[in-house]
Amino acid sequence: MSDMATVQEDRPDLTSVHAVRIGKVVLNIGVGRSGEAIERARRVIEDLVKQKASSRKAKKSIRDFGVHKGEPIGIMVTIRGKKCSEVLKLLLQARENRIPSSAFDGFGNCSFGIKEHIEIPGVRYNPEIGIFGLNVSAVLERPGYRVARRSRATGRVGMKHRVGRDEATEYFKKNFGVEVI
Secondary structure, three states, rough: HHHHHHHHHHHOOOOOOOOOOOEEEEEEEEOOOOOOOHHHHHHHHHEEEOOOOOEEOOOOOEHHHOOOOEEEEEEEEHHHEEEHHHHHHHHHHHHHOEOHHHHOHHHHHHEEEOHHHHOOOOOOOOOOOOOOEEEEEEEEEOOOHHHOOOOOOOOOOOOOOOHHHHHHHHHHHHHOOOEOO
């Protein structure tokens, strides 16, 4: 009986409660100004993921930068479901499947940046749009995280059920062939 238990601990199934999965992937382009630049960034992000992007507004006015409170200064999109792994594979290829260990935090999140969106495979340079950099954040979770997010009868996810830094790096190495440096 103990042999069977160790086999299950080494290799959890996809339906297992302990299996790690991608909860969401968030792409963000911080433009810093509104107007035509925001619309070009919106086109970049929507062409990349084939999903409608939302704008992020400035929280306060900064006179030196010419930014006013409530003015859209960034574009973001959240991807969930099966599409997450497809988009994440493309974005990791832009980074040549290498991520620094500092990109992982202690709660199963991985964040990295791409300096130019034209580094992503399948994306070509368009002089009308220009070049934008983007931030990528991937959240890893286990089944049962909905308990903390639901509106009725919310609960807490225990520390043993959360995804740690080591588990997140192993997940990226195993599923995406990423080299952590």
